[in-house]
Every structure is written in C-alpha cells, then in structure tokens.
Amino acid sequence: MELFDILITVVQQQSLNKASQILNISQPALSRKIMKLEEDLGVELFRRKGKRLELTRAGEISYEYALDQQRLERKLQQSLRIFKTSTKPASLVIGASLTTLQSTLPDLITIYTREHPLTDIKALTGKTHEIVPLVKEKKVDIGLVASGIDDPGLVCLPLFDDPLCLVLPASHPYADRTDLSAADLHELPMILFSRGTWYRVLMDEMFHRCSVHPDVKMEIDSFEAIIRLAATCQTATLLPESYLRHVLVETNGLIVRFIPELEQTKRTTSLLYTEEAALEPPIRLFIDLAVKHSSQR
Structure with a gap:
C-alpha cells in the first residue's frame, strides 16, 4: 500500500479511526505509517487538535502532490489498457x-x-x-x-429545434419589457451574424416578413465575439438558444428574451x-x- 495513498485517505476522512477502517489496518499501524512518511519527507504533516487531524502547510503541499500522483497513475493505467487487450481502441x-x-x-x-x-x-x-x-x-x-x-x-x-433569442445587456431599455415583439427590433442597434450565414438568412427572412429594419452596427460570424461585443458595446443581438448557456449569459451581464416571431425562426x-x-x-x-x-x- 503506497504511503501517499494512505495520506490521501487520512486527509479525506479527517480521522485516523475512519481511515484505518477504510484501509483495513489497525489504527496503531496507520499511525506508524504516517510517522514513517513524515520521517521520509523530513516534515510534520499533521497537527492533532483533540480527536481531529489538521494538515500543516507542508501536509497540504504533500497532499496536493499525492493527488497529482494518483491522477497520473490512473491516466497511465487507462493508456496502458489498450495494450492489454487484442481489441483496437475505438x-x-x-x-x-x-x-x-x-x-x-x-x-x-x-x-x-x-x-x-x-x-x-x-x-x-x-x-x-x-x-x-x-x-x-x-x-x-x-x-x-x-x-x-x-x-x-x-x-x-x-x-432538436433551435430558435433564435433576443439577447440584451442587463441595463438595456428593453430589459424590463415582457411584451416584446418583432416590431420592437425596428431600427434597434444590433450586432448580427455575417451575411450569407444560415442564421443571418433566417434573420433576414424574418425581418422581411415582419417589415423590420434593425440598425446593424456590426456583422460577425463568431458566437463568442458577438456575446463579448454585445456586452462591451451595450448592444442587442440575436443568437440561437442552444448557445446561450446560463453561465455564459450571466458572466457577460446579459439577459435573454423570447419573442414569438423569433421562436418561429428556428433551425x-x-x-x-x-x-x-x-x-x-x-x-x-x-x-x-x-x-x-x-x-x-
């Protein structure tokens, strides 16, 4: 049994008694192994506070190292597994x-x-x-x-169907509106996909169908760039629902609004x-x- 594996178990259980049960060794034997590891490393790994064990700074560094070694060993075993079988990796x-x-x-x-x-x-x-x-x-x-x-x-x-959504900076004048329609996009400053892209074709068809002419400030073919520029320039945009992860929207200070005409504009x-x-x-x-x-x- 590797000493570093023992260290990981003791740290995660925060108790020699619980760790000894999991490792299936006696508590005195476990204490001796910890002392042996401390002796090998030349540092104190734990301080005892009552019945609790508390890691020293040296113990924290050793614990992180032990976790790294455990991850590397797991990765090695996974990589070697394909050589232990005659089956080619998929x-x-x-x-x-x-x-x-x-x-x-x-x-x-x-x-x-x-x-x-x-x-x-x-x-x-x-x-x-x-x-x-x-x-x-x-x-x-x-x-x-x-x-x-x-x-x-x-x-x-x-x-799945992927409708377009109106994405707005949280401070946008439309942010508190719950009754938005395609008509509200008329002359609205917007950042849109570049002309010729599939989503821009859908948008242009919707604009034509609803007699809407937004004020297009920028045309870009990158989702990420549109998100960042919408937040930076405080400008509205249209994006497919599948891309609008909650964390992505929230991190950039944006909100999402669903408009009936846009929900029909989907791929x-x-x-x-x-x-x-x-x-x-x-x-x-x-x-x-x-x-x-x-x-x-």
Whole structure:
C-alpha cells in the first residue's frame, strides 16, 4: 500500500479511526505509517487538535502532490489498457458545421468520452454543404449540422429545434419589457451574424416578413465575439438558444428574451450518417447518446 495513498485517505476522512477502517489496518499501524512518511519527507504533516487531524502547510503541499500522483497513475493505467487487450481502441470522426461546433458538439463529446474515455475522437469543421459530402464519401463517420438535409444516401436524424433569442445587456431599455415583439427590433442597434450565414438568412427572412429594419452596427460570424461585443458595446443581438448557456449569459451581464416571431425562426440541429456507418458500435453509441441528451434538453 503506497504511503501517499494512505495520506490521501487520512486527509479525506479527517480521522485516523475512519481511515484505518477504510484501509483495513489497525489504527496503531496507520499511525506508524504516517510517522514513517513524515520521517521520509523530513516534515510534520499533521497537527492533532483533540480527536481531529489538521494538515500543516507542508501536509497540504504533500497532499496536493499525492493527488497529482494518483491522477497520473490512473491516466497511465487507462493508456496502458489498450495494450492489454487484442481489441483496437475505438475511433470516431465527426464533421461539424461552425454553428454546432460552438454550441452542441462540445457537450456531446463530453458525454461520450465520460462513458468511453478510450475512444479516439477527431473533428473536422466546415459549412453544412461541405459536411454532407464528407459523410457520404465516408471521410467522416457522423455529420452534425444545424439544418435538415434531404439526401437519399443519408439518414438525417433531427435532434432538436433551435430558435433564435433576443439577447440584451442587463441595463438595456428593453430589459424590463415582457411584451416584446418583432416590431420592437425596428431600427434597434444590433450586432448580427455575417451575411450569407444560415442564421443571418433566417434573420433576414424574418425581418422581411415582419417589415423590420434593425440598425446593424456590426456583422460577425463568431458566437463568442458577438456575446463579448454585445456586452462591451451595450448592444442587442440575436443568437440561437442552444448557445446561450446560463453561465455564459450571466458572466457577460446579459439577459435573454423570447419573442414569438423569433421562436418561429428556428433551425433543426441534426445528425447525418449512412445506414452502413450506423452498424459500427462507436457510431451507434454516439447516435444513441446524442438522441438521449437531446431528449433531456
């Protein structure tokens, strides 16, 4: 039993008695091991305060080191596991449009790797019309795009609808309004997506349909830049709901407002794959996890 593992257990239990039970050794034996570690390091690790143990500053440093060693050993064991089996590690190549890359893909990869940490995942990015042929030509295993695709060679699986939302600085004159409509966007100073992007096409169609002409101050194709500039310039913007994490909005001093006309202005985030590809276990697992995650949104 490693002495540093013992140190971690004692610190986390804050009691020699509890730690000795977990480690399945007697309390006197545990005390001797702690004394041996202190002797080896040449420092005092604990102070006794009644029945409680309190770490010294040297003990805190040693504890952090012990945790780092434990994490490194765990990582080593995971990395070596693939050499202890004849099975090749799974791999997955995902093609993602810019929109899904910034809003949806990070969550899906986090969920997938949490359950399957040894899978080698690669991502290629491009516009939606570039992702489609990559999936058909099997240059990527799965496509993730913010639109529905009708192609006889592909399965297009809708995950969720993603409406646009009005995002405002907390001090904006509209911040306290609960009755906002598309008409309120007329001549409103705004930062919008660049012309030609899918979301800007949706916006322009909505503006035309509602006879609205906002005062466009900037045109940008980056979610992050739009968020930061909206906060800095105290200017309104329109963003897809999937990108608007609570922490992101709150950290930048912004608020979100839902407008009926905007809720009808939405795109559908979809998975693209071939029927043949879906027979591969890593791809099937990713599809199933994506569907499950989307149903819980």
